[in-house]
Amino acid sequence: MTVRSILVVDDEPNIRRTLTGLLEDEGFDVKCSASAEEALEAIGKSPPDLLLLDVFLPGMDGIAFLEKLREKEIAFPVVVLSGHASIEMAVRATKLGAFDLQEKPVDPERLLLAVRNALEVARLRAENRSLRASLRAPGAILGEHRLMALLRDEIARAAPSSGRVLVHGENGTGKELVARAIHEASERREKPFVRVNCAAIPKDLIESELFGHEKGAFTGAAEQRIGKIEAAEGGTLLLDEVGDMSLETQAKLLRVLEARELERVGGRTPIPFDVRILSATNKNLRKEIEKGSFREDLYFRIAVVPIRVPPLRERASDVPILALHFLARLAEENGRKPKRFSKEALDRLIAHPWPGNVRELRNLVERLVIMCPEEEIGEDDVARALGEPAEESGADEAVSLRERVERYEVRVIRETLRRSGGNVAETARALATDRANLHRKMRRYGIRPREE
Ligand SMILES: Nc1ncnc2c1ncn2[C@@H]1O[C@H](COP(=O)(O)OP(=O)(O)OP(=O)(O)O)[C@@H](O)[C@H]1O
Numbered sequence: 001m002t003v004r005s006i007l008v009v010d011d012e013p014n015i016r017r018t019l020t021g022l023l024e025d026e027g028f029d030v031k032c033s034a035s036a037e038e039a040l041e042a043i044g045k046s047p048p049d050l051l052l053l054d055v056f057l058p059g060m061d062g063i064a065f066l067e068k069l070r071e072k073e074i075a076f077p078v079v080v081l082s083g084h085a086s087i088e089m090a091v092r093a094t095k096l097g098a099f100d101l102q103e104k105p106v107d108p109e110r111l112l113l114a115v116r117n118a119l120e121v122a123r124l125r126a127e128n129r130s131l132r133a134s135l136r137a138p139g140a141i142l143g144e145h146r147l148m149a150l151l152r153d154e155i156a157r158a159a160p161s162s163g164r165v166l167v168h169g170e171n172g173t174g175k176e177l178v179a180r181a182i183h184e185a186s187e188r189r190e191k192p193f194v195r196v197n198c199a200a201i202p203k204d205l206i207e208s209e210l211f212g213h214e215k216g217a218f219t220g221a222a223e224q225r226i227g228k229i230e231a232a233e234g235g236t237l238l239l240d241e242v243g244d245m246s247l248e249t250q251a252k253l254l255r256v257l258e259a260r261e262l263e264r265v266g267g268r269t270p271i272p273f274d275v276r277i278l279s280a281t282n283k284n285l286r287k288e289i290e291k292g293s294f295r296e297d298l299y300f301r302i303a304v305v306p307i308r309v310p311p312l313r314e315r316a317s318d319v320p321i322l323a324l325h326f327l328a329r330l331a332e333e334n335g336r337k338p339k340r341f342s343k344e345a346l347d348r349l350i351a352h353p354w355p356g357n358v359r360e361l362r363n364l365v366e367r368l369v370i371m372c373p374e375e376e377i378g379e380d381d382v383a384r385a386l387g388e389p390a391e392e393s394g395a396d397e398a399v400s401l402r403e404r405v406e407r408y409e410v411r412v413i414r415e416t417l418r419r420s421g422g423n424v425a426e427t428a429r430a431l432a433t434d435r436a437n438l439h440r441k442m443r444r445y446g447i448r449p450r451e452e
């Protein structure tokens, strides 16, 4: 269990001491502030899971303090403490969203109960928010670029058959999303969609993962286990990162696909199955075949219909659509007010080469939602989040030739570094310059060899 943190705000030292002792004994991580001003600073650094607030404070009082928190959309439960004299204030505090009100002198049992209830309610609310967000967004494939229209066409044509589709494309382009869309548009949609990440499973476990195993098949196989293929019966199995499968497993999989039946590890009876196999990879499997690390016969089995998901830079006009979609969705998931992008910020996003594609864009927007206090996200915020030097909008006619050239330089260096896996020497060679010069430029533009 994670330790929950509580911030106690009270001007009386002995109350702070008593409450700290009481809450620490219950396993909470307790911090104290003697004033609202001090508390605001502490919260700015790291927000607690819960706030215990004495409303009657010297300086900024509890009510003004709660109003400040509300303005900043800071959302954690607040339990208010009040003496007799300040009871009216405490009632106003509950109107401002305080969860509960405890009268001084504090009754330890009642206080602990209020604290636990408040934490539980906050947890449920957060869970609810993320559930609602995930229900509303069933993973539609967004994008109006011609290439996306073609992609949707391909999905629509491939889906109804039971044809084995290989979805390929760079990291983060949306391959898994495409695979799910194929399943959803097929007659198997009511049946399971199961995904196996072939890259994440250790070599000696993948067969048991795919085909299952019988009890006692190997050390550690204490129970019989159903594999992913059987689990997908009647539905669709996605072999994700299929290019990372070992040659040995490829051979077994090939046999299973040809026979349309499998044997669990340690089992003897063949089990027939009816599962549509989809695969996804960011590798060029033709090259892997040439290198001898992927079987050609398996390739032809799984790539009956190859579908390519284009990288984001080939459809840059879709960047705003995606960015706005993520902005709305992530603000909701994080329980924040909706934000917007300035025009310059959007232009900056469009100009970025997006080596990590849609996933990179999504992560960037999430960072902006969390880090930007303002309602409008500006160009500088985007530049900072991208780790780029601040520059002006590409659409701005007044941008000098020099600036444009520099901007282009930044892009080329980033892109080449990414392709060489962050190897500076190799990048310098590819750009026909020397390392010292490249290092100088990288320092000047704040480019790191390996960026997310
Ligand atoms: N066209 C799109 N419209 C909406 N969301 C998208 C689109 N493409 C990708 N996404 C979102 O971007 C993220 C990455 O997509 P996904 O996991 O499908 O990519 P991937 O190609 O499988 O990535 P990886 O190479 O990292 O496995 C997901 O959150 C996905 O929902």
Ligand SMILES: [Mg+2]
Pocket (backbone or CB within 6 Å): 175, 176, 240, 280
């Ligand atoms: Mg994927």
